[in-house]
Amino acid sequence: MLWVATLPITCVWARKPKPAPEPEPEPVVVEEVDTLEVEENDDFESLTEGLPAGVLSRLMGDTLFVSCGKDELPRFLVVMTEDGECQYRLMPDMLWGDTSNVHPADSIYAVWMNTRVNPYQTPVDSLKDSIPVNLNGFVYPLKNLTYVTSKFGFRRYRFHYGTDVKVQVGDSLRASWDGQVRIVGWDPRGYGYYVLIRHDNGLETIYGHLSRPLVEENERIYAGEILGLGGNTGRSTGSHLHYEIRYLGNAINPETIVDFEKGTLRVSEDYVITKKGTFKHNEEVKQLKQAQYHKVRQGDTLSGIAKRYHTSVRTLCKLNKIKETSILRLGQKIRVR
Numbered sequence: 089m090l091w092v093a094t095l096p097i098t099c100v101w102a103r104k105p106k107p108a109p110e111p112e113p114e115p116v117v118v119e120e121v122d123t124l125e126v127e128e129n130d131d132f133e134s135l136t137e138g139l140p141a142g143v144l145s146r147l148m149g150d151t152l153f154v155s156c157g158k159d160e161l162p163r164f165l166v167v168m169t170e171d172g173e174c175q176y177r178l179m180p181d182m183l184w185g186d187t188s189n190v191h192p193a194d195s196i197y198a199v200w201m202n203t204r205v206n207p208y209q210t211p212v213d214s215l216k217d218s219i220p221v222n223l224n225g226f227v228y229p230l231k232n233l234t235y236v237t238s239k240f241g242f243r244r245y246r247f248h249y250g251t252d253v254k255v256q257v258g259d260s261l262r263a264s265w266d267g268q269v270r271i272v273g274w275d276p277r278g279y280g281y282y283v284l285i286r287h288d289n290g291l292e293t294i295y296g297h298l299s300r301p302l303v304e305e306n307e308r309i310y311a312g313e314i315l316g317l318g319g320n321t322g323r324s325t326g327s328h329l330h331y332e333i334r335y336l337g338n339a340i341n342p343e344t345i346v347d348f349e350k351g352t353l354r355v356s357e358d359y360v361i362t363k364k365g366t367f368k369h370n371e372e373v374k375q376l377k378q379a380q381y382h383k384v385r386q387g388d389t390l391s392g393i394a395k396r397y398h399t400s401v402r403t404l405c406k407l408n409k410i411k412e413t414s415i416l417r418l419g420q421k422i423r424v425r
């Protein structure tokens with residue numbers, strides 16, 4: 089067995105330019121590397137003869153990487169040493185996280201991981217300006233229509249990255265599109281029991297506060313299939329479904345895509361994610377991260393607080409959605425910037 093650390097093959101995955109993922113991907117295990125002797129006059133073409141159609145090749149320094157089309161794992165590697173010698177290596181078994189090797193939207197995502205909700209760490213700024221996403225085949229997660237209990241966006245001192253919909257404990261919840269289950273998790277202070285699915289269309293959805301997940305990690309799942317039962321686990325008061333839609337780890341307001349009153353898509357199936365439109369809330373998130381609060385004490389007034397933090401009463405009213413005449417409560421947190 090040979091660990092990948094001894095082989096410079098990481099760039100085999102550089103099929104398309106994409107942002108470099110920060111976290112370490114799952115270790116890639118290369119088993120049984122066959123080395124073919126290369127004759128003196130062998131050239132690239134004769135070496136790569138017989139490779140499957142759609143072969144991509146890339147010259148990186150003195151190492152030539154050859155990989156298959158996007159639906160197949162690279163299995164061939166030609167290493168050229170400095171003095172011009174070549175070695176033709178065949179890699180029969182490459183493990184990438186789990187053994188199935190191919191995952192939905194592999195051309196978008198560099199990592200398949202069963203542990204972290206957002207292992208991609210791809211900031212919105214680094215995305216393309218517009219990204220087409222095919223929403224065909226959408227199935228609303230609930231069988232019966234209920235109502236939204238909490239919207240995507242600001243919530244007191246933090247950002248709520250999903251839409252909450254009323255469910256009863258035990259209600260069946262269904263996958264929105266075809267895909268593969270990436271995480272079946274337990275997050276006692278947040279999602280509770282949750283399921284995260286990577287869809288073929290490039291989106292990921294999260295279903296939180298389940299009473300019971302009914303799928304397993306790495307399992308293939310189709311739109312409309314039951315993934316778990318609604319519940320009230322984790323940080324939740326009252327049974328509801330916390331539903332998130334993400335692209336490369338970046339949350340999208342689900343209500344911009346799904347009409348929760350009708351249980352249908354709100355947009356056309358040929359949807360386009362735009363950096364400026366779809367992720368416009370990111371500016372608010374950035375500001376929220378820089379937000380500063382003042383805890384109201386005896387004798388505090390709005391004008392006093394404004395003076396202390398070198399701001400105006402008007403700004404304080406706007407930031408806190410209060411009026412100049414509002415009465416401050418002791419212990420109340422006033423956002424000052």
Ligand SMILES: [Zn+2]
Binds near residue numbers: 238248252
């Ligand atoms: Zn929620």
